[in-house]
Amino acid sequence: MKTRLDRIKKDIEKLAEYNATPGQGLTRFSFSEEDRRAREYIKEQMILAGLEVYEDAAGTVVGRRNGRDNNLPSVMVGSHFDSVRNGGNFDGPAGVVTALEIARLLHENNIETEHPIEFVALVEEEGGRFGAGLFGSRAMVGRVSEQELNSNRDENGITTGEAMLKFGLDPCTIQKAKRPPGSLKAFFELHIEQGPVLEAERKDIGIVNTIVGIRHYEVEITGRPDHAGTTPMNMRADALVLSSKVVMAVNKLAKEAGEGTVATVGSLRVSPGATNIVPGKVVFTIDIRSRNEENIETIIDGVKTLLTEGCKEEGLSHSVNCKIAVSPVHVPGYIIDILKKKCRELGLSYKEMISGAGHDAMVMAEITDACLVFVPSRGGRSHCPEEWTDYEQLQKGVQLIFKTILDVAGVAKQ
Amino acid sequence: MKTRLDRIKKDIEKLAEYNATPGQGLTRFSFSEEDRRAREYIKEQMILAGLEVYEDAAGTVVGRRNGRDNNLPSVMVGSHFDSVRNGGNFDGPAGVVTALEIARLLHENNIETEHPIEFVALVEEEGGRFGAGLFGSRAMVGRVSEQELNSNRDENGITTGEAMLKFGLDPCTIQKAKRPPGSLKAFFELHIEQGPVLEAERKDIGIVNTIVGIRHYEVEITGRPDHAGTTPMNMRADALVLSSKVVMAVNKLAKEAGEGTVATVGSLRVSPGATNIVPGKVVFTIDIRSRNEENIETIIDGVKTLLTEGCKEEGLSHSVNCKIAVSPVHVPGYIIDILKKKCRELGLSYKEMISGAGHDAMVMAEITDACLVFVPSRGGRSHCPEEWTDYEQLQKGVQLIFKTILDVAGVAKQ
Numbered sequence A, B: 001m002k003t004r005l006d007r008i009k010k011d012i013e014k015l016a017e018y019n020a021t022p023g024q025g026l027t028r029f030s031f032s033e034e035d036r037r038a039r040e041y042i043k044e045q046m047i048l049a050g051l052e053v054y055e056d057a058a059g060t061v062v063g064r065r066n067g068r069d070n071n072l073p074s075v076m077v078g079s080h081f082d083s084v085r086n087g088g089n090f091d092g093p094a095g096v097v098t099a100l101e102i103a104r105l106l107h108e109n110n111i112e113t114e115h116p117i118e119f120v121a122l123v124e125e126e127g128g129r130f131g132a133g134l135f136g137s138r139a140m141v142g143r144v145s146e147q148e149l150n151s152n153r154d155e156n157g158i159t160t161g162e163a164m165l166k167f168g169l170d171p172c173t174i175q176k177a178k179r180p181p182g183s184l185k186a187f188f189e190l191h192i193e194q195g196p197v198l199e200a201e202r203k204d205i206g207i208v209n210t211i212v213g214i215r216h217y218e219v220e221i222t223g224r225p226d227h228a229g230t231t232p233m234n235m236r237a238d239a240l241v242l243s244s245k246v247v248m249a250v251n252k253l254a255k256e257a258g259e260g261t262v263a264t265v266g267s268l269r270v271s272p273g274a275t276n277i278v279p280g281k282v283v284f285t286i287d288i289r290s291r292n293e294e295n296i297e298t299i300i301d302g303v304k305t306l307l308t309e310g311c312k313e314e315g316l317s318h319s320v321n322c323k324i325a326v327s328p329v330h331v332p333g334y335i336i337d338i339l340k341k342k343c344r345e346l347g348l349s350y351k352e353m354i355s356g357a358g359h360d361a362m363v364m365a366e367i368t369d370a371c372l373v374f375v376p377s378r379g380g381r382s383h384c385p386e387e388w389t390d391y392e393q394l395q396k397g398v399q400l401i402f403k404t405i406l407d408v409a410g411v412a413k414q
Helices: A005-017 A033-048 A093-108 A135-140 A146-151 A160-167 A171-177 A239-257 A293-314 A333-346 A360-364 A391-409 B005-017 B033-048 B093-108 B135-140 B146-151 B160-167 B171-177 B239-257 B293-314 B333-346 B360-364 B391-409
Strands: A052-055 A061-065 A074-080 A117-122 A184-192 A205-211 A213-222 A262-264 A268-271 A281-290 A317-326 A350-355 A369-375 A411-413 B052-055 B061-065 B074-080 B117-122 B184-192 B205-211 B213-222 B262-264 B268-271 B281-290 B317-326 B350-355 B369-375 B411-413
Touching (some): A005 A033, A005 A093, A061 A093, A074 A360, A074 A391, A093 A117, A093 A184, A093 A391, A135 A360, A146 A171, A160 A171, A205 A333, A205 A360, A213 A239, A239 A268, A268 B268, A333 A350, A333 A369, A333 A391, A350 A369, A360 A369, B074 B093, B074 B391, B146 B160, B184 B360, B184 B391, B205 B360, B205 B391, B213 B293, B239 B268, B281 B293, B333 B350, B350 B369
Parallel strands (some): A205 A350
Antiparallel strands (some): A061 A117, A213 A281, A262 A281, B052 B061
16 A cells, blocks of 8 residues: 555645745635635545545534544544745645545555544644634634634734635634544644755654744844934944844854754844934844753843843843743654654654644644654745655655554554 | 024024924925925025025025125035924024024124125935935035936935926026035034034034044845744854844944944844744845044954855855945134134033034035034934924024134124
């Protein structure tokens, strides 16, 4: 029973057609016309694979396959099929295509599993349209509030709830998407790495043992917007000079922390922002990720100390606000062990690694054993039109997930 | 013969009324309705002071007073009456009011000078509307091209030439504003300091001996916009980390240069500029000013070395473009000597200093002996609604310029 490269390639290419920005990367926001056409393709493929197909209350496409004992919790496999603006063809769809191909293999080989299996194509993981992200998986764990549906808006001012209504979904029933405790045995997600490590180390597979903890901070430094020509160097309160010190410290502290810890100042805005005016205010973000929360604490503590001392010395003021705090998620050891064993059986090279990005698997870990497997990204590129994974590499990942699911779901008859 | 505080105060307050943004600082762009109303007030005051009033081809208001010998070159005094957006009441008008008050004093005291005197209210010094700035003075030295009139546009897409036409000026005659060589004996400008030094040192007057040389550079650093979660610290090409190093170096190098040298990164833009994406490109400005051009060279050389080394180490690329390069202007020693003598006679405390900002006097220095005198700015603030100079302080400056002009223009009869 071997996955088929032609089908995997065709799925990726077909899904790439449902795109609001042809020629400028893939843009497929949830509850859009592109979403509708993509989900029709996904549902059609699921039906052809003999699945019982429906949409849950959040709009996630679910294809169900009975097990020998339908009272057993189901094994779930899938990923999201929305994209960022001007993104690539693989972030999300790679995992959806994995689910489709596994469904087809089970169907055409008449395999009966002990546990039922659910194949899912999740929505709005990127938050590209409404900002919040991980929408389909959060709905499954009961973490989408009515307030969110009424307040998060797209760039045209349409709320998530309004968009769902227009799309034919009833936002008032969102809690129905929640999966009861114990109803899932495990969640499997294949995803592209979105980083350069697997390619650089020539590994087929990344077996994620930990999804990093993530903190996002917003820092504001306030100085005084003086004239750049007439204000002597020793009489300035330059918000950008101190901000620059923090940018460098963030970089240095992450390197010192080790354990794969990363920290980034990705957004930084200067005001007034004129050539001849000393920066009076700078607002920037800090994104810190580590498998070990202590590293995150060490970095933000270092930043806070620097800010306090720097502000005192230079006559500035500052604030630090935590915007996102997610703890690390550890993948259960038994799943790691099965994945390694299957890699060896299939002759795949692998690397145990951390995931530096949050994924639907991170959310699903709240209610079930979550498993996340990476395939290589060319040049580490992602969220851009150049995003690429060789189909042969993707196929290896699909094969690994297929074999692992057979193990976890149990083969009753084949 | 004493300047009158009430008249100085009234002039400033009246001019402040011709304002496009009442309650939000002074906004008076050239060739606007506010300009027209302000110039009507200025012309009226000039006529009352017995001046022969006209507008030159650039729109500058000129009030001429004959001397005993009208073949002698004239002494010119004034400043600009346009403002930045949401600026203050003093930047520019302080020097225009100086001219008005001196004209009134000469008139009411029936003083005849040897040289003719011209009182000017210059236009578009700030470049607030069309970007280029120093327009009125550049026209006087013949440095406004037809190309500039046709290409510089305001935010509504109107060219300088179109705006002039609509205002009743003929842009085709711009070269007529040019003053023939030898036609001016000296140019006197009183301006607010726009910096904190005079207030901090409790001086009445700043006697500018040098207007700094200015260089503006635009630096672009290009790295790679990787995912902030999945890209290890040692595999990044982060354009912001190197930019931050440069921001700090610019600050340090200026301090090391001394001689009042200042250097500022005032504008810095990060792209893509998302919390979770490593900065792929940063574009920033460097503004360097010094009385000594060697200091400017030292700083930019240091920056270039840092950029070359940093880009090599981190796999980035960069470019450095010089946008503005103005050499320092030195005020003739005989004028400095007269100003000092008059300060002593009037009991004014003074400080010889450099001007960190370019002013119309800097341009006029190309064709005549230029003199620039500062009065204190409260808190060093300028280009903002809080811009303030005590009227008593302004009056002291007016008195000083009046006495100095009498000396330079020569009193024939009084």
